[in-house]
Amino acid sequence: MSQYVLRRLLIAIPSLLGISLVLFIVLALAPGDPFSELATNPNVPPEVALALRAKFGLDDPIYLRYLHWLNAMLHGDWGFSFVSRMNVDTLILQRLPTTLYVIGSAQILALLIAIPVGVYAATKPYSLFDQVANTLAFVGFSLPTFFTGILFILIFSVTLDWLPFVYTTDIKGTGIHWVLEMIRQAIMPVAVLGLFQAASMTRFVRSAMLDVIRLDYVTTARAKGIGQRRVIIKHVMRNAMIPVVTLIALQIPAVFGGAIVTEQIFRIPGIGSLLISSILSNDTPVVMAVTFVFACLVVLFNLIADVLYGWLDPRISLR
Amino acid sequence: MLDKELRSMIGDVKGGRMDRRAFIQHLAAVGLTAPLANQILALGGVAMAEGASTYKPTKRGGGGALKLLWWQGPTLLNPHFATGTKDQDGARLFYEPLACWDPDGNMKLVLAAEIPSIQNGGLAADGKSVTWKLKPGVKWHDGTPFTADDVVFNWEYAKDPATSALTIATLRDITVEKVDDLTVRIVFNKPTPFWADAFVGAPNTIIPKHLFKDYMGSKSREAPTNLSPVGTGPYKFVEFKPGDLVRGVINPDYHMANRPYFDSIEMKGGGDAVSAARAVIQTGEYDFGWNIQVEDDVLLRLEKGGKGKTVYAVGGDTEFIALNFTDPNTEVDGERSSMKTKHPLFSDPAVRKALSLLIDRESVKKAIYGRAGRTSANFLNGPEKFVSKNTSWEFSVEKATKILDDAGWKPGADGIREKDGKKLKLVYQTSINGPRQKTQAIVKQACQKAGIDVELKSVVASVFFSSDVGNPDTYSKFYADMEMFQIPLSQPDPSQHMRRYLSNLVATKENKWQGTNFPRWVNKEYDATIQAADGEMDPVKRAALYIKANDLMYEDTVFIPVQHRLKVEAAATNLRPVVSGWANETDNLFDWYREE
Numbered sequence: 001m002s003q004y005v006l007r008r009l010l011i012a013i014p015s016l017l018g019i020s021l022v023l024f025i026v027l028a029l030a031p032g033d034p035f036s037e038l039a040t041n042p043n044v045p046p047e048v049a050l051a052l053r054a055k056f057g058l059d060d061p062i063y064l065r066y067l068h069w070l071n072a073m074l075h076g077d078w079g080f081s082f083v084s085r086m087n088v089d090t091l092i093l094q095r096l097p098t099t100l101y102v103i104g105s106a107q108i109l110a111l112l113i114a115i116p117v118g119v120y121a122a123t124k125p126y127s128l129f130d131q132v133a134n135t136l137a138f139v140g141f142s143l144p145t146f147f148t149g150i151l152f153i154l155i156f157s158v159t160l161d162w163l164p165f166v167y168t169t170d171i172k173g174t175g176i177h178w179v180l181e182m183i184r185q186a187i188m189p190v191a192v193l194g195l196f197q198a199a200s201m202t203r204f205v206r207s208a209m210l211d212v213i214r215l216d217y218v219t220t221a222r223a224k225g226i227g228q229r230r231v232i233i234k235h236v237m238r239n240a241m242i243p244v245v246t247l248i249a250l251q252i253p254a255v256f257g258g259a260i261v262t263e264q265i266f267r268i269p270g271i272g273s274l275l276i277s278s279i280l281s282n283d284t285p286v287v288m289a290v291t292f293v294f295a296c297l298v299v300l301f302n303l304i305a306d307v308l309y310g311w312l313d314p315r316i317s318l319r
Numbered sequence: 320m321l322d323k324e325l326r327s328m329i330g331d332v333k334g335g336r337m338d339r340r341a342f343i344q345h346l347a348a349v350g351l352t353a354p355l356a357n358q359i360l361a362l363g364g365v366a367m368a369e370g371a372s373t374y375k376p377t378k379r380g381g382g383g384a385l386k387l388l389w390w391q392g393p394t395l396l397n398p399h400f401a402t403g404t405k406d407q408d409g410a411r412l413f414y415e416p417l418a419c420w421d422p423d424g425n426m427k428l429v430l431a432a433e434i435p436s437i438q439n440g441g442l443a444a445d446g447k448s449v450t451w452k453l454k455p456g457v458k459w460h461d462g463t464p465f466t467a468d469d470v471v472f473n474w475e476y477a478k479d480p481a482t483s484a485l486t487i488a489t490l491r492d493i494t495v496e497k498v499d500d501l502t503v504r505i506v507f508n509k510p511t512p513f514w515a516d517a518f519v520g521a522p523n524t525i526i527p528k529h530l531f532k533d534y535m536g537s538k539s540r541e542a543p544t545n546l547s548p549v550g551t552g553p554y555k556f557v558e559f560k561p562g563d564l565v566r567g568v569i570n571p572d573y574h575m576a577n578r579p580y581f582d583s584i585e586m587k588g589g590g591d592a593v594s595a596a597r598a599v600i601q602t603g604e605y606d607f608g609w610n611i612q613v614e615d616d617v618l619l620r621l622e623k624g625g626k627g628k629t630v631y632a633v634g635g636d637t638e639f640i641a642l643n644f645t646d647p648n649t650e651v652d653g654e655r656s657s658m659k660t661k662h663p664l665f666s667d668p669a670v671r672k673a674l675s676l677l678i679d680r681e682s683v684k685k686a687i688y689g690r691a692g693r694t695s696a697n698f699l700n701g702p703e704k705f706v707s708k709n710t711s712w713e714f715s716v717e718k719a720t721k722i723l724d725d726a727g728w729k730p731g732a733d734g735i736r737e738k739d740g741k742k743l744k745l746v747y748q749t750s751i752n753g754p755r756q757k758t759q760a761i762v763k764q765a766c767q768k769a770g771i772d773v774e775l776k777s778v779v780a781s782v783f784f785s786s787d788v789g790n791p792d793t794y795s796k797f798y799a800d801m802e803m804f805q806i807p808l809s810q811p812d813p814s815q816h817m818r819r820y821l822s823n824l825v826a827t828k829e830n831k832w833q834g835t836n837f838p839r840w841v842n843k844e845y846d847a848t849i850q851a852a853d854g855e856m857d858p859v860k861r862a863a864l865y866i867k868a869n870d871l872m873y874e875d876t877v878f879i880p881v882q883h884r885l886k887v888e889a890a891a892t893n894l895r896p897v898v899s900g901w902a903n904e905t906d907n908l909f910d911w912y913r914e915e
Contacts (some may be wrong), residue, residue, distance in 0.1 A: 086395070267588075
């Protein structure tokens with residue numbers, strides 16, 4: 001097992017290198033520079049902006065810049081933001097907890113909805129409950145998060161005035177008040193992200209369950225007189241969850257991507273909004289670092305999915 | 320006549336026969352109101368007035384929290400590294416300049432004890448030096464006293480190219496000397512009529528020597544205080560998350576009496592202008608929203624029954640359409656829009672005149688800018704003293720058609736006018752931005768009626784305004800026939816603004832398109848006028864020269880002004896913000912309070 005993990009990690013190195021190379025070239029070829037705001041500032045003559053470009057190495061050939069970046073990265077130096085003039089890793093670490101909190105909560109919400117609803121719908125296919133769940137799921141994943149986000153703001157913030165729509169990282173107050181405020185302001189973004197995830201996941205859980213529920217061993221289990229509850233939970237779910245786990249693991253990076261839009265709408269200071277503002281200001285080191293983190297996440301969660309397979313299904317051996 | 324009248328009035332003020340207010344009212348009557356009226360007095364030998372304060376609270380603090388919403392949050396807090404106004408705004412919460420500009424363009428003292436004038440010996444009569452007296456007893460937030468050494472240090476820090484400070488532009492051509500602990504002298508290398516640039520206003524705030532002296536030059540980015548400022552301002556630094564949040568608490572030892580009013584301050588970043596307007600005006604989650612560039616009918620709708628209102632500040636920002644005087648479609652020595660070419664259509668002045676008749680400024684104001692815009696015929700729209708009264712504009716398709724007919728541009732089979740086989744087809748570019756795209760559409764429609772075919776092009780702002788030499792779509796390369804944007808007037812003086820269009824500053828391949836004269840307009844008379852104005856110490860003559868420069872541009876139709884734009888902010892109904900069109904939003908923050 002550990003040998004398998006090690007081997008997989010080693011295989012990840014060349015793929016990460018490849019990803020970083022492609023990312024870097026695409027970003028280097030992208031037009032614009034981080035000093036565009038200076039152009040219309042009459043107090044800053046253009047040669048100042050040009051000197052800054054040279055100082056930050058923006059005029060060097062691409063391969064040199066890539067090698068510099070790679071070398072620094074190997075030494076644990078993530079680079080230096082042109083726009084904030086601070087280290088990129090500090091910037092990312094500052095924003096990571098918020099993103100993890102929002103995305104984690106959204107994912108948990110999605111699971112809490114998807115698994116019970118999906119399982120129950122599968123045990124009674126084509127019942128009224130199943131029909132309603134299906135319809136809602138379709139509606140849920142056809143509505144993009146930027147639409148539901150604004151809809152939620154209009155309903156819950158503007159019309160009803162229940163929830164704040166600007167997310168603040170430092171809430172005044174301590175103890176229970178702090179916790180309540182933290183939850184209150186996260187309700188909308190978490191609901192928007194979570195419901196979107198839950199919609200597609202419900203469909204998936206349902207069909208995975210339906211595949212298994214018809215198998216002979218389930219009939220056998222029922223024939224042995226085991227109760228419906230135990231059959232579903234112990235016999236059907238365990239097998240049906242194998243593809244679901246893969247799906248969840250592989251979807252995590254996509255969740256991060258989806259969070260970008262949500263973070264922008266609710267002003268959540270997470271990695272996603274950092275990525276957007278860095279792209280807009282052409283702050284390449286930050287864009288590079290954030291996208292690279294996303295790439296690492298994809299590789300990592302693929303690995304986790306594979307390991308989980310072996311645990312859920314002992315027939316699959318990892319060598 | 321005006322000249323004489325002014326002079327006698329200045330004499331009256333000096334002799335005490337006329338009070339300052341009456342003088343300014345007289346100026347207003349002859350169309351020379353506000354901002355630089357006071358500088359007229361300063362250079363005429365009367366001290367520049369300190370802006371009147373509207374601040375009411377009678378004690379320090381007690382105002383609770385002030386929540387500001389900047390939809391682009393500050394990304395750094397060292398004023399010398401500020402790439403945009405957002406960074407200057409953030410740094411200004413903690414750092415202070417010697418003086419700043421109030422809404423009328425008057426000077427307000429911050430760290431300086433008095434406004435330099437010829438009487439008090441602060442201003443040299445030849446305009447080659449200015450001496451600032453510093454306020455005694457001012458302390459940095461860590462308790463260290465603020466002295467002339469700090470001011471001198473800022474100059475040494477920024478003028479070193481290795482520091483890569485953006486303030487280098489303001490500071491490299493001057494010399495800053497310490498006279499005594501509370502006096503500094505700034506020496507200019509040539510007569511400088513506008514002496515209030517270095518160390519004045521939010522872009523030029525002062526950082527402490529004792530915390531930055533070990534981080535000059537190439538070590539500048541390692542300074543820990545880059546991210547945790549220790550200033551002299553009304554609020555002390557608490558927390559900073561780049562692009563997201565800046566927080567501060569009241570400075571109980573602030574050097575201005577009864578200020579500040581608020582106990583703490585928070586500046587939140589991120590999002591977009593519309594939702595920022597919503598959070599201030601409609602839901603009241605925030606007290607103040609910065610730069611609310613939102614269509615006026617949206618704002619009017621939000622304001623109905625809302626918890627906030629919009630606030631406007633008049634400055635000198637002009638949204639304009641620039642015409643290209645060279646040919647963007649012919650390549651000469653690897654460069655389009657080369658000075659070796661002439662624009663095939665715009666070389667006929669009739670075409671330029673016709674175009675200016677086709678820009679429906681009133682409709683643009685009504686449909687797009689609303690309360691945030693004013694129509695204007697001038698490129699230079701402020702300060703008031705420099706605004707030409709000799710110009711006028713109108714929108715008339717008939718007149719444009721007539722001018723084109725008379726000049727021999729006849730409609731072809733497809734309805735597009737042509738002459739000598741050249742068709743009136745134009746490419747009109749701008750940066751991507753709602754109001755700009757709508758203006759483009761209005762212009763295109765009018766042009767179509769007059770038989771001019773306009774192709775619209777819009778470029779992402781970060782590309783359009785970039786100095787990337789490799790990109791063909793930058794405003795300075797100007798590979799189009801006309802382009803629209805604005806160049807902000809960041810201080811109440813037009814000198815830097817107007818100097819951009821000197822003939823020797825044309826943007827070319829040779830100077831890597833760094834030249835600021837992007838319309839590539841060459842006019843010897845303009846050059847002479849600007850050069851004369853640069854060294855003219857007589858404020859009245861100087862204003863006349865800038866008016867002449869504006870009129871030369873108007874005669875030649877170099878720029879077609881689309882709109883004189885106002886600053887738009889959103890504020891809670893009970894907040895009394897002080898916002899100047901001549902300064903950053905946070906420049907007068909010490910005077911903000913809330914009406915109980």
